[in-house]
Amino acid sequence: MSAAQRWLLRSFLPYFTAAALLGDTVTLTSPCTPSVAGALCKVATAANQGYWVALQPALSTEFDPTLLTAPSSIKAVLKVPDEAPRSGAPLAVGRVDWTSQSTPMIDSLHCSLPKEDPQHNEQLGLVIDELLIVWAEHCARHATISFDDLAASASLFTREALASRGFVDASDATDLSALARGASPVTHAMNIARAAKMARERAAVLVAPDAPGPPSLLDIAHATTLTDTLHSLKSKVNLRSPQQAPTKATAQKRDPWAGIKGFGMS
Numbered sequence: 001m002s003a004a005q006r007w008l009l010r011s012f013l014p015y016f017t018a019a020a021l022l023g024d025t026v027t028l029t030s031p032c033t034p035s036v037a038g039a040l041c042k043v044a045t046a047a048n049q050g051y052w053v054a055l056q057p058a059l060s061t062e063f064d065p066t067l068l069t070a071p072s073s074i075k076a077v078l079k080v081p082d083e084a085p086r087s088g089a090p091l092a093v094g095r096v097d098w099t100s101q102s103t104p105m106i107d108s109l110h111c112s113l114p115k116e117d118p119q120h121n122e123q124l125g126l127v128i129d130e131l132l133i134v135w136a137e138h139c140a141r142h143a144t145i146s147f148d149d150l151a152a153s154a155s156l157f158t159r160e161a162l163a164s165r166g167f168v169d170a171s172d173a174t175d176l177s178a179l180a181r182g183a184s185p186v187t188h189a190m191n192i193a194r195a196a197k198m199a200r201e202r203a204a205v206l207v208a209p210d211a212p213g214p215p216s217l218l219d220i221a222h223a224t225t226l227t228d229t230l231h232s233l234k235s236k237v238n239l240r241s242p243q244q245a246p247t248k249a250t251a252q253k254r255d256p257w258a259g260i261k262g263f264g265m266s
Contacts, residue, residue: 026091026123029054030130037093041110050097050107053130054090055123094127096135096150105151106131107184109158124161129226132165132195136229147192147233153184162188166195196230203227 029036032054040054092111098104109127113120132150139145151170152162163169167188203223205211 039089049100050095055092092123096131121161150190151186152188154187199227
């Protein structure tokens, strides 16, 4: 895929990304404001750090999007809002933060659907896809940042979605004292080879003749962009020095309760 094709696909993704199982009834806002994410995640309203993404219902059918391109004088008379109104609160939100903590991390993922709903992981997956693309673009701009520096803090509700996007369990290295500091503990680590493989397989399924449901060009573009982006970052891995990279042996020796009053190994 050429640079021009990547740019064309990428330019559409922040505004119109739809999942095959969801049809074209959702849009992806990237970035979204903490106030938008705050409708689903209280943490978003308390802290403004990081890059937030929101999966939202499609534009309200009562609003004509062409009004957004009208002259300022007409927009003032008609009281046209700066953004097209949505038909409801976010369906799913997520944040990647590489500024307020030592480990760059997807530390917040929330979905409005119960975990048992078949679209729960689908909606979270779209948010994670976008966060990975945003992180990849950040890595591409900084020569010393490795793509596999990215970690995630999962809950029982989000671990399946993270695993489906290439994250691997890192519970052996989880520092539970992070909770005492008000930080998010690392539960998963990024594996770029696994993430690229899963994105490539998902893109192939979407264009297969026997794909379930009508094909979504936007979902195909999203999976293809992620595949191409990860492929271009193969050299941007394992950039940490041996002193910076935690080993499994040292992780196992760490006392996870250290720093929490009343706990810890003696």
